[in-house]
Amino acid sequence: MQGKGLLSGLKVTLNRFFGKKVTVHYPEEKLPMPERFRGGELDLDHQKCIACGLCAMACPNKVIELTTQTDEQKKRHLTSYRYRSGRCLYCNYCIEACPTNAIRWDKNYENSRYHRQQLDVDCLAISKKKAPPAAQDSAKEVAE
Amino acid sequence: MPKTQTYTLNMGPQHPSTHGVLQVVMELDGERVVQAIPQMGYLHRGIEKLAESRTYAQFIPYTDRLDYVSSMGNNLGYCQTIEKLLELDIPERAEYLRVIMAELNRIASHLIFMSSVAIDLGATTGMMFGFRDRERILDLFDMACGARLTYSYIRIGGVREDVPPEFMAATRQFLADFPEMLAEYHELLTGNEILYHRLRGSGVISGPRALEIGLTGASLRASGVDYDIRKAEPYGIYDRFDFCVPLGQTGDNWDRYRVRMEEMKESAGIVTQALDALPDGPVMAKVPKVLKPPPGDVYHRIENPRGELGFYVVSDGSVKPYRLHVRRPSFINLQALNEICQGLLIADVVAVLATLDPLMGEVDC
């Protein structure tokens, strides 16, 4: 019977009109991100980092640029760690490559910026700001 | 006889219904199509060239960006190609997880197909329904690998990591809800007479001609050619599953639509079987940190939602592929566009584009 499908379609839309809505009011209401969510920027823990450079090597797109320095105890330290999120493929290779779990995603997906330069993140500075020098020293002591 | 003149109409690359940046140069006689020549390349990123400067493992994220609504299939195809070259055996659990992911992705991709058919024919609400349910699948992927579109989940030698325990229950819940969703699509779209009359009988291509011109996947099966690589040349563990291949009869828009709608059901069936048979164990084979396949070349193809996806890899024994070529189904399927569209109306070109389902990320590579 022609027209039956039309009526059933009208029924569906009317039901949905009075039914429950599936979207959320985004900025006020945020959906939880799953545990494995890959997104945002790299969150570096410079105290864990052994400056091996495996993350930069694993990266398919040369997103991570790091420089190192060897100190008097023949231990390597990071001198800079730049993460260019504008080029990132979010493939997780760097995190998988890290032997000490020094990097992880900060899971903040709201990373739109007004200028391209702002997409470059100096992870080392952020990490140092987070862990004050006192804590750094105590961590060193523990390590020694 | 009044003298008439044809005119050229550029559809795209900025047009609401060319699925990205496809340009179709149409020669029209009134509203009748004399010729519809696809012009592509607006999204060309040179992925094949990029592959030559990436290691074998590093190329996986790039395969995500080929057919970006069925990345799992791309990952699978690429990884199996390299595994074939390495002659690597995959743990059972990983094989099953791969099938689950690939088939869920097929459903998600076909939901996009349905949505784009709906919106190209003016049924905006129908589109929303498809996207709503696709979200459910994306949530599952998000749970398993932390990404919603570019998964990079399937890796050379297995899968990235085992799925979290709640994944099983959530997948089963989705599968339980799926028939209800299909019923809703039927009430709103498939059973709709306007949609039926829009698609039925237009954009016909015969089976033999479809094969000649290189159509693969659901578009070929809609013309009645029984060719599904999962059946014809089973890769992975597809020979262990019981499913049928939906076929069309006439090869018109309606058949292309119906075949994909039926395929979703079959895929859901495969996922159920795979979930039931999922063994315990490791999900990653022993793979050396640095992959150096022996020199040689290999071609492997899988059945992706859009057709036959093939990877041709030439190795020179180094860590990077010497040459990598992707046989992209969307690209080759587009060859049929001109032939199918001749003599149709503008509105039908849109419908044909929707049912051929090309994806520009894949076409332009």
Added chain:
Amino acid sequence: MGKPMQEVTGLFTIATVLRKLLNQYLPNPQWVDMVITLVNIGAIFTLISLSAVVLVYVERKVSAYMQMRVGPNRVGPWGTLQTVADMIKLMSKEDIMPDGADKWLWILAPVLLFIPAAAVYAIFPFDHQAIFADLNIGIFYFIAVSSQATLPFLMAGWASNSKYALVGGMRTVAQMLSYEIPLVFSILGVIMLTGSLRMSDIVAAQQQVWFVAVQPLAFVIFVIAATAESNRAPFDLVESESELVAGPFTEYSGMRWALFFLAEYANLFAASAIGVTLFLGGWQGPWLPGWLWFMLKTALMIFIFMWLRWTFPRPRVDQLMAFGWKVLLPLALVNVLITGIGMQTVKYFR
């Protein structure tokens, strides 16, 4: 009994009070007439522009709710000021004229489209005796004026110097001319029953029973043809976003484009109002004031139009034509025939 209440709040009563008030201050009764007329015109234009603003918002909300979304909710409470924000945005946009456009036609088209859309409001009986011009050829006037909308579409399509716009313009002519005929024939059934073209007579004839009960087929034909006449989905082949981008409006931007939009919603309101007057008993109804009934019924009609729009896919242009000429027109003619037979039978038995 709600009669007194209805009379007190009726538009006619308000007009009478106003007239009395003016009589005290103005020396000449002609002046009073003029002021009243101006007030009427002002009220109608306010209605048109307000209805467009409200309808755009309503349409967005309705579509959102049918698609399980919440729709605009940012500007103002529940997003009610969204349309205002959009209007401001449209007004501040650059006015771009395509290269090689036929300048005068291009400028005139949106204005000319708006005139018939506004002119039909003169004959709507909003309430008892609240009708701007109760012409004795009221419904004929509606058909005559609203069919003028075809030309501006073609003008816009031709003048834009764009092939999409031209194809859209051509489609408009074909579609609007074809669907006018079933529309007129569906109205004819009602006119046969009332024996008058005057709007107030048509409303008065529905005192006992609404014509939707007597002429259900005509009502269905009217709704379908009116959808096609106002170029709304599923018969929005003129715009048909997925094929022609936006049809004749493709090249318009800013305020000119907004005028098209305004005209579209004015047309939607007009089609609904005519539907209410012809089939749903006009302003008549118990307890509530007449104009409120009229508005409520119109709102229902508008909801039906929106409901159709957000449910159905769009037919193809040849199918649309075939449906209009091969299905709708014969049905409308059959309806006229049945109405005639029915009338004669009733007459015979009386």
Added chain:
Amino acid sequence: MSKQRLKSELFQALQERYAPDLQLIGEDFQQAVLIEPGRLLEVLAYLKADAAYQLNHLSNLTAVDYKDYYEMVYHLYSLPLKQSLTVKLRCDASLAQVPSVTGLWPSADFQEREVYDLMGITFTGHPQLRRILLPDDFPDHPLRKSYEFNPVEEKG
């Protein structure tokens, strides 16, 4: 995987029929036949039509740049007999010209245009050999190993 290679006796038969213009190369999944460019169309037409082969589906067509020669690779598949065959062909780098197979498989149209576009191999007999992915005025063929990429500095 790929259990559906051509049976070895069919390989042998092919070699006997077309020797010396046809060689068997590679083994296992890399097994392929190498044809002289001059006899390509003849052999492919036979492979497509002969009842024992029926390779009616051209799955893939591509080219590899081996610096001193280009290798064309055709991956054929037979739907009715479920067997596949890889056909290779070498053409001199200075010549870079091979016959087009669009007459046999129309599906080669876009693929040959792609190879022409990216690898710079000319297909004789192709109905409309022009660039497909790159702009028409693009100067070079990027998939060639000799291609030098001159990156434009990223704009901030």
